[in-house]
Amino acid sequence: MASESAAVASHNAHAHPGYGEVRHHFESYEQQKDASTIGMWVFLLTEIMFFGGMFMAYFVYRQWYPTAFASASLKTNLWLGAFNTTVLICSSLTMAMAVHSASLGKRLLLVGFLIATLVLGGAFLGVKAYEYHDKWEHHEIPGEHFECEGCADAGHTPLFFALYFGMTGLHASHMIIGFGILVVLIWQAYKGKFSAKWYTPIELFGLYWHFVDVVWIFLFPLLYLIDRSGQGGLH
Amino acid sequence: MITATATEKETKNYLNAEHGLKSWLLTQDHKRIAILYLIAVSVFFMVGGLMAVLIRLELATPAGDLLDSNTYNKVFTMHGVVMIFFFLIPSIPAILGNFLLPLMIGAKDLAFPRINLLSWYVYMLGGLFGVFVLITGGVDTGWTFYTPFSTTYSNGYVVMTAMAAFINGFSSILTGLNFIVTVHRMRAPGLTWFRLPLFVWAHYATSVIMILGTPVIAVTLFLLMLERGLHIGFFDPAYGGDPVLFQHLFWFYSHPAVYIMILPSMGVVSEVISTFCSKKPFGYTFIAFSSLAIAVFGFLVWGHHLYVSSQSAYAGMVFSILSYIVAIPSAVKVFNWAATMYKGNVRLETPMLYALGFIGLFTIGGLTGLFLAAMGLDVHLTDTYFVVAHFHYVMVGGAVMGYLAGLHFWWPKMFGRMYPQAWSKIAAGLTFVGFNLTFFPQFILGYLGMPRRYHVYPPEFQVFNVLSSAGASILGLGFLIPGIYFFWSLKNGEPAGPNPWGATGLEWQTASPPPTENFPITPVVTAEAYDYTEILSANAKEVTHVG
Numbered sequence: 001m002a003s004e005s006a007a008v009a010s011h012n013a014h015a016h017p018g019y020g021e022v023r024h025h026f027e028s029y030e031q032q033k034d035a036s037t038i039g040m041w042v043f044l045l046t047e048i049m050f051f052g053g054m055f056m057a058y059f060v061y062r063q064w065y066p067t068a069f070a071s072a073s074l075k076t077n078l079w080l081g082a083f084n085t086t087v088l089i090c091s092s093l094t095m096a097m098a099v100h101s102a103s104l105g106k107r108l109l110l111v112g113f114l115i116a117t118l119v120l121g122g123a124f125l126g127v128k129a130y131e132y133h134d135k136w137e138h139h140e141i142p143g144e145h146f147e148c149e150g151c152a153d154a155g156h157t158p159l160f161f162a163l164y165f166g167m168t169g170l171h172a173s174h175m176i177i178g179f180g181i182l183v184v185l186i187w188q189a190y191k192g193k194f195s196a197k198w199y200t201p202i203e204l205f206g207l208y209w210h211f212v213d214v215v216w217i218f219l220f221p222l223l224y225l226i227d228r229s230g231q232g233g234l235h
Numbered sequence: 236m237i238t239a240t241a242t243e244k245e246t247k248n249y250l251n252a253e254h255g256l257k258s259w260l261l262t263q264d265h266k267r268i269a270i271l272y273l274i275a276v277s278v279f280f281m282v283g284g285l286m287a288v289l290i291r292l293e294l295a296t297p298a299g300d301l302l303d304s305n306t307y308n309k310v311f312t313m314h315g316v317v318m319i320f321f322f323l324i325p326s327i328p329a330i331l332g333n334f335l336l337p338l339m340i341g342a343k344d345l346a347f348p349r350i351n352l353l354s355w356y357v358y359m360l361g362g363l364f365g366v367f368v369l370i371t372g373g374v375d376t377g378w379t380f381y382t383p384f385s386t387t388y389s390n391g392y393v394v395m396t397a398m399a400a401f402i403n404g405f406s407s408i409l410t411g412l413n414f415i416v417t418v419h420r421m422r423a424p425g426l427t428w429f430r431l432p433l434f435v436w437a438h439y440a441t442s443v444i445m446i447l448g449t450p451v452i453a454v455t456l457f458l459l460m461l462e463r464g465l466h467i468g469f470f471d472p473a474y475g476g477d478p479v480l481f482q483h484l485f486w487f488y489s490h491p492a493v494y495i496m497i498l499p500s501m502g503v504v505s506e507v508i509s510t511f512c513s514k515k516p517f518g519y520t521f522i523a524f525s526s527l528a529i530a531v532f533g534f535l536v537w538g539h540h541l542y543v544s545s546q547s548a549y550a551g552m553v554f555s556i557l558s559y560i561v562a563i564p565s566a567v568k569v570f571n572w573a574a575t576m577y578k579g580n581v582r583l584e585t586p587m588l589y590a591l592g593f594i595g596l597f598t599i600g601g602l603t604g605l606f607l608a609a610m611g612l613d614v615h616l617t618d619t620y621f622v623v624a625h626f627h628y629v630m631v632g633g634a635v636m637g638y639l640a641g642l643h644f645w646w647p648k649m650f651g652r653m654y655p656q657a658w659s660k661i662a663a664g665l666t667f668v669g670f671n672l673t674f675f676p677q678f679i680l681g682y683l684g685m686p687r688r689y690h691v692y693p694p695e696f697q698v699f700n701v702l703s704s705a706g707a708s709i710l711g712l713g714f715l716i717p718g719i720y721f722f723w724s725l726k727n728g729e730p731a732g733p734n735p736w737g738a739t740g741l742e743w744q745t746a747s748p749p750p751t752e753n754f755p756i757t758p759v760v761t762a763e764a765y766d767y768t769e770i771l772s773a774n775a776k777e778v779t780h781v782g
Contacts, residue, residue, distance in 0.1 A: 047450070050454050053450075061476070064475065159474050
């Protein structure tokens with residue numbers, strides 16, 4: 001947890017050169033770092049439960065309406081989905097490299113990899129926006145004007161699209177938040193706020209970014225790949 | 236702070252360390268944030284209480300003469316929403332837990348002070364949404380927001396109300412996250428897990444439920460808002476969606492939420508009983524682990540809310556058995572408290588009176604819960620006043636009595652002043668009597684078949700309803716009196732001194748009210764919790780001196 005409230009901490013006896021600051025209520029840098037890391041993991045646990053509710057709904061409805069889900073899934077753009085998956089995996093790689101650069105104390109390398117992550121994340125969001133637009137054009141958004149041309153069991157397909165937009169939308173909102181944080185981190189890294197001894201925010205943001213990536217790794221097959229072999233869903 | 240001279244330091248505490256509204260609204264001190272919560276939660280308690288007054292007034296007569304049906308629906312909905320999301324869930328954790336957790340483990344603050352402050356603002360933002368709904372016309376879905384009524388038919392502000400609960404949920408997630416990290420990483424040297432006070436164990440278990448359960452209600456309410464606002468049906472049968480899925484997701488959080496409300500109370504009661512018997516709690520380890528067991532099993536019993544919602548009979552049986560199992564750790568606690576008091580030198584101070592009330596009322600609430608967990612009987616009792624009586628015994632008789640016990644126990648620590656003992660004992664008595672008079676008749680009403688959520692009822696039910704309304708006015712008085720003397724005590728109470736009750740625990744070793752940094756030097760713990768030998772021998776010396 002980086003801190004702006006230097007005044008509060010300044011009275012503290014244990015200054016650690018190069019470690020950023022140790023906030024007043026911690027005994028040591030290690031304790032502070034441990035606390036931040038555990039906090040991040042606990043937060044990711046809540047995120048799993050947050051997405052979990054939607055995954056639950058997905059599993060129930062796909063079990064009930066395999067045909068509708070299989071045929072509606074064919075409406076997704078396989079190539080754009082696959083492209084986005086690649087982009088996101090690459091962004092996780094650049095993020096991991098960014099954390100590594102930070103641990104080596106290489107400022108410009110860190111900034112470079114963070115920018116690469118930002119660009120890849122932006123590319124993902126751009127493609128996603130294009131896909132949404134495409135769905136809009138084809139009236140594949142649940143509601144009054146919904147239609148699913150040539151879908152089997154079309155009456156149940158709105159459920160698929162409701163979940164498609166709910167799940168990818170929640171995922172995209174996490175990407176957008178991550179995008180915003182990245183911008184701040186890039187600025188801070190450029191200003192030399194992090195050092196080889198202290199780069200906790202980079203490390204914790206890395207955890208968040210990988211988590212969002214992993215969610216997509218689940219979403220891609222569940223939403224795009226149900227029936228690409230043309231066998232009719234579950235069977 | 237550190238530059239203050241030694242003499243100044245003695246009188247400086249977290250209350251007078253800084254002055255002005257800004258010093259409160261931007262504070263990162265867990266003790267001050269606890270006070271912010273205390274004020275906000277008390278306001279919401281009064282709002283929810285006002286709704287209860289309207290309900291009981293209406294029900295005093297069989298005819299619907301005070302409120303029309305629509306208004307009545309809105310009133311009981313707001314009562315439920317406000318009391319559950321804005322009073323019961325944050326009451327003990329965010330006020331007492333926030334104040335005491337760092338003190339009890341010998342830390343200077345929670346692990347994330349800014350997140351702690353953020354949680355209060357998130358709570359207030361959710362509260363604003365709630366107040367907006369209240370002022371602009373309310374919502375009539377009941378606090379459970381069941382679909383398809385909430386998504387399709389209701390005329391109230393469903394999205395706004397769901398948003399209030401949704402936002403409020405994040406405040407409790409942040410509190411839970413903060414507590415877990417704090418207990419893991421902020422304990423004083425020598426304070427091992429099994430030296431922790433039971434209050435800390437209870438809050439740890441509560442936090443686990445908060446971080447695992449609350450996100451699920453958040454996403455459920457998110458889906459509800461999407462469905463209501465944008466008409467994309469997740470739970471809409473027109474597209475093959477299932478309203479019962481909403482009930483599953485809703486209760487997956489909302490049943491464990493009951494344990495968010497009751498576990499902290501159990502923590503308070505463990506502390507209070509040990510202190511006023513001057514004995515180590517009987518079976519410390521069992522009480523500690525029973526908290527965790529309740530947290531774990533609490534997640535596996537939600538299906539007992541769906542016995543009549545087209546859930547399969549086999550699923551019902553499993554949920555029924557699991558619901559019985561969760562009674563075991565609860566009973567372990569009750570037996571251990573009783574065993575602690577056995578042959579103890581019980582001092583009937585005010586917090587102890589509330590704690591004793593808790594044990595009795597919680598036992599009735601818990602046992603009637605077993606009636607309702609039995610499928611056959613539940614089919615008869617579902618949606619009757621029996622259910623209403625049951626959960627009020629747990630939530631008011633349990634959670635609120637525990638909260639009041641805790642408030643009376645730690646008030647001298649929080650503000651450094653004692654409240655008038657005679658008045659507080661009268662209030663404890665009124666609360667207990669008023670509570671039973673309010674809710675016991677409702678067991679009978681429910682058994683006789685009076686449904687909940689109706690404001691018109693057959694005349695033969697009137698006598699029990701009049702008893703209940705009369706009891707409610709006594710209960711209201713029982714809540715009002717502490718409000719007055721607590722306020723009075725802030726200026727006029729006797730100075731309390733660091734340890735007015737002869738309690739163990741680190742929080743009693745620092746000044747009352749504590750200094751901003753809690754402890755001048757980080758304490759080192761060398762003994763088990765609840766070691767009364769020193770306190771008892773000091774008392775004995777005092778007696779011989781006097782003699």
